[in-house]
Amino acid sequence: MFDHQIYIKRREELKKKFKSGLLLFLGNDEAPINYPANTYNFRQDSSFLYYFGLPIPNLAGIIDVDENKEYLFGYEYTLEDIVWMGPQPKLAELAERVGVQNSDSISNLKKFLKTKVSKGVKIHFLPLYRGEHNLKLASLLDDDPFKINRKASKKLIEAVVEQRSVKAPEEIAEIEYALEIAYQMHTTAMRMAKPGLTENDIYAALNGIALSLGNGVSFHPIISINGQTLHNHFHGNQLQEGKLLVCDAGAESYEFYSSDITRTIPVGGKFSQRQKDIYEIVLTAQKNAINMIKPGVKHVDVHLTAAKIIAAGLIQLGIMKGNPGEAVKAGAHALFFPHGLGHMMGLDVHDMEGLGEQYVGYDDKTKRSEQFGLAYLRLAKELKSGFVFTCEPGIYFIPELIDQWKAKKKLKNFINYDKVEEYRNFGGIRIEDNILVTENGYKVLGRLIPKEVSDVEAAYNAV
Missing domain, CATH: 3.90.230.10 (Creatinase/methionine aminopeptidase superfamily)
Structure with missing residues (x-):
């Protein structure tokens, strides 16, 4: 990973393109090959990597433009996980690595988004390319998984493309x-x-x-x-x-x-x-x-x-x-x-x-x-x-x-x-x-x- 200041700067530059709204970046999840525990080599979503840096599954990053806050939602590993995988970082520690001040369980993401939507906050997200993400985002936003990509934010796409195109x-x-x-x-x-x-x-x-x-x-x-x-x-x-x-x-x-x-x-x-x-x-x-x-x-x-x-x-x-x-x-x-x-x-x-x-x-x-x-x-x-x-x-x-x-x-x-x-x-x-x-x-x-x-x-x- 790069120094956390790089990710902070990238998110700040993106935030300047928006007067209001919430920018949602879904990280990738593990994908099974032939049964659930046998997965393909994990590869994080590239835009998530660019802004939040963490090559770990089951994460979501949020930039709240109106409140000038950033959040990392993810999975808090249990003792049973540690038995199989060894010691794992806490979610708050992962957030700190990329300069994010707020963290919460991924299980609370839907409630968080629902509250924002109820207040009329615009949710900006990028086009989805994995079928399970269509289902996940549709569930989070109570929407149709077959139509969810139609609502991808053109403004966010253009802002991300402009920023990621010029290499530092x-x-x-x-x-x-x-x-x-x-x-x-x-x-x-x-x-x-x-x-x-x-x-x-x-x-x-x-x-x-x-x-x-x-x-x-x-x-x-x-x-x-x-x-x-x-x-x-x-x-x-x-x-x-x-x-x-x-x-x-x-x-x-x-x-x-x-x-x-x-x-x-x-x-x-x-x-x-x-x-x-x-x-x-x-x-x-x-x-x-x-x-x-x-x-x-x-x-x-x-x-x-x-x-x-x-x-x-x-x-x-x-x-x-x-x-x-x-x-x-x-x-x-x-x-x-x-x-x-x-x-x-x-x-x-x-x-x-x-x-x-x-x-x-x-x-x-x-x-x-x-x-x-x-x-x-x-x-x-x-x-x-x-x-x-x-x-x-x-x-x-x-x-x-x-x-x-x-x-x-x-x-x-x-x-x-x-x-x-x-x-x-x-x-x-x-x-x-x-x-x-x-x-x-x-x-x-x-x-x-x-x-x-x-x-x-x-x-x-x-x-």
Whole structure:
């Protein structure tokens, strides 16, 4: 945990956004796997962590704007609990750790809220993403669990997004630590990309590194020789010489901040000329996109720049044709680059996605496109100093998508379908780094993980 003054300051900043009302933050509860006592690894709600810091289940935090008071509601452990779990802190002690003066049993939360509602106090809460929380909050507020999310506070969402989007120095330090873990993970994957091993061998190794150095992985790693599937979580394939291995993996620091890196590795340690040609296009797109990053630039424009470079590279190889700018405007590049360039990152690897992408990545001046590919861009709005996000262009040859577009002769003025067939079984390439927007430009966070062709090949043989 951070020093308690950090949490006090965060809550004070949030409180300034409201003239009245009560701000409610539900912490997460334990979630059973297959019977009540056998639970998934506990992960606290990120907004609760941001304002109340405690990675412990069965808690709720309240900021009472009208009375200028803060409360921690939770579970007071019994002697029976201590027999199984060992000595546990008192609720008042937990509250003191994060600078909260008032604490009470979670069993009294409903009565507390009911009293406030009866006095006409507005209860602000964030959207819920766990079904049991819909039931819990509906019970606390005597509401319909199927409709409770409709009453999530837009004002609170916008205030939390504005605050959490700009990372403080202590947060950057945590992300940097998570990236050091990612460095160990990805360089290990590069050394392990040997014919005969399985994707699962690497998956297991990377999970072990993340657990030994931090709080585990920040998301289920994507480790696949079928890199044309963007989020491929199957790890049962055997690595074969000549295949490309897409490794998209990151870790959480001990304070739950994320890293998210992708590298594409040639199985056996050597890119073929064809693989190198495509790889260099992706790398050039990423480098140029990163060089554009500074406050005031719209991220959608960074995305479109990367898309034009990808289109130009594919035109040079004869896979696409025509003018790169016109091809991107028509959406032809999305056959090969069907996702957005990046997403915000912090306490969540897709930071604050549960609060709604329309608030995190878009605003009143930036509306989401309906064009295939561009519609998946998670971050489009103007960049500000303190933002941390990913930059991850890619090129993919997805047989099912190729077949659909080819059958419809879609955008045939920009796509050479005969040439595309030569790459049908190519797979995919993605390169991803994590970027901080500084006052005048950008910083690529973390120790540089090999990504130049020669460096990736050398990492395969590194001791």
